[in-house]
Amino acid sequence: MSAPATELPTDHALAAAYGRGDEQAAAELVRRHADALARFLYSAGAALEETEDLVQETLFRAFRGLHGWRRDASFRSWLFTIGGNLLRDEARRRRGRLLIQLDDRQLPDRSDPHAELAAGEAEERVRAGLSRLSPMQREVFLLRVQEGAAYEDIAAALGTTAGAARVHYHHAVKRLKELVR
């Protein structure tokens, strides 16, 4: 007979435990979400060499501001919004300069039928396109596509409504189609 499965503590329970001083709870939250956060930040335009620093800064801000987590949003969605805000701050700090270089030299010449398309070109085009969206559009799109988050969860994390999140998603798709074409 197999041993009964132990139920994993929820993110809510771990956050509450950390609030009571349990550092292992924080470590478990990091283990659960750090990689996904890194993927989100990179997809959203963070430079490769800066991604880990941004992950740590996002987690730092999140743990310091746990009281600001609205429990109707998932911890991960909330983390992503903090990360998105950090990226925006970085863009401002650089006075609008890009976190990733989007000049045309990096993009294959679509008018040249003989141009050999590099592996991963579509992904890089999407990444470049994502950095041209508004933060709201970008976060909604990535939360949907990379995390499969429901509009209700996205709305709770971003402080908007599910209907508005849906509009942002469709608008993001429309703009990305134009940018990636």
Next chain:
Amino acid sequence: MTPCDHLSDRMPAVVLRRTRWSADEEAHLAGCADCRAEWDLVQAANRLAAASPGVADQAALTDGLLRRLAEEPVSRVDGRAIRWVGLAAAAALAAAVWLGAGPGPTTVASGAAEPAETLTTAQVDSLLERQDVPLAGWSMLDTPTLGDLNEDELERVLRTWEG
């Protein structure tokens, strides 16, 4: 809901392998260029995530994070309190501008400068975070779009669309 809307809603779950396309959905996808373009986009975004680097050394990340958290204690200031302070500062600034015919420019400048100087980094962040600006591609050629609407405006548009 149109078949395109239905497919669009299902794409994240399918790309994350939580479900599969039905035969009807596959048939629609095969015949609808718009849906295919969206599906290509969703798949590329998903591959982008898969190709993204994770955290190389999670133990080191966690150690560094816990050390920082121990060195800089958790802020117990409620976000609402910060917002009220920000609102008060904004009101003071507005009053200074409104009553600009005071004793002279020195007074106005002083009244305007004080609230800004007393803003904390968190308050400044809070104000800045309300601006929804893109990371890149700032262009005069960008035309206002639905994504530029605020939540209330979006809601009104949605209500119009959805009857």
